[in-house]
Amino acid sequence: MPAETAILLRRVFPVPPDAFDQAGQVSTEVRRLLRGLGAEPEVVRRAGIVCFEGEMNIALYTKGGRIVLVVRPEVVELLFSDRGPGIADIELVKQPGYSTAPDWARELGFGAGMGIPNMEKNSDEFHIFSRVGQGTVIRATIYRGRHDPS
């Protein structure tokens, strides 16, 4: 893991619950900011996917939360946190195909059970912590300056 270095940019984006129709806005803004900082296209692409999936998860399944973008010279970090309900079995949600999405969300094309696997796949480091009744925190780190076509 790279040593902690100077923060080039830090932004906090609140994500309200049930506002999935607006979701996607944070990932659009994150990609715009990263491009503005001259991040590699592959880093922008991966961060966009991680952010979109995380944003959808907060909007669809939680009581709301926030996304923090931290850009350092070597890494892009995305921190997702929400106010619950929390995830009882983390290993289960990492399984492709597992989903707790209600029917209405599935009809809109969500709930494929690929959100968290997609986030993990597009991150170089991926940590998820959760406590039922409290909430979930995800820390996704993407290394800059390397090409990892996934």
Add this chain to the structure above:
Amino acid sequence: MTLAEVVAALGLVPLVELGLERRVRWGFCSDLLSDVLAHAQEGDLWITHQRHLNVVAVAKLKGVAAVVCVRGSRPSREVLRTAQEEGVPILSAQEDAFELAGRLYRLLGGEP
């Protein structure tokens, strides 16, 4: 093949008429947004039944050549406006997804 050539050959109706000079790499057929995020590639023509606002975000994120709504369906005016603002071409086809995908496959010569 450019988007303009594909639109003409398949008789698609542009609802958000943009990016006709874009190269269409291949097609991608899915209604699952995470599937598109995971597997669609830049320049793919995305054939789908979904037509809500998140489709625009996913299309932009992946850099698909265009979104094609099947069976003559069309997104709401709000979605079309957002697509216009975000630079995402939206097309409409009369055929169902299977037929349209088949015609596109043949048009593109059976490989990307």
